Amino acid sequence: MNRQTTKLDQHELQQTNAQQLNTQHQAVLEFASAEEVLRHDAAHTPVPPAVAERLQKSIEGEPKPALCWWQRLFGPS
Helix, strand or coil, X not given: CHHHHHHHHHHHHHHHHHHHHHHHHCCCCCCCCHHHHHHHHHHXXXXXXXXXXXXXXXXXXXXXXXXXXXXXXXXXX
16 A cells, blocks of 8 residues: 555655646746737637537527628628
8 A cells, every 4th residue: 555655645646746747837927918818818718618618509590691782792702
């Protein structure tokens, strides 16, 4: 039983070390504007499924955009 405990402790230690290395390898990011920060955050933050579903339902309820004059004349492609 002592050997199993030692293996678990070593495994936990390895995981902790790996997490610390990942933290150390993350570069400090500098942004020129707030918009860049928001774009970076949006690209790296997953949207929760409930929010994505509500957004999709909301988009489906929006009216379709009117066709451009040339699409009305020549028909949609």
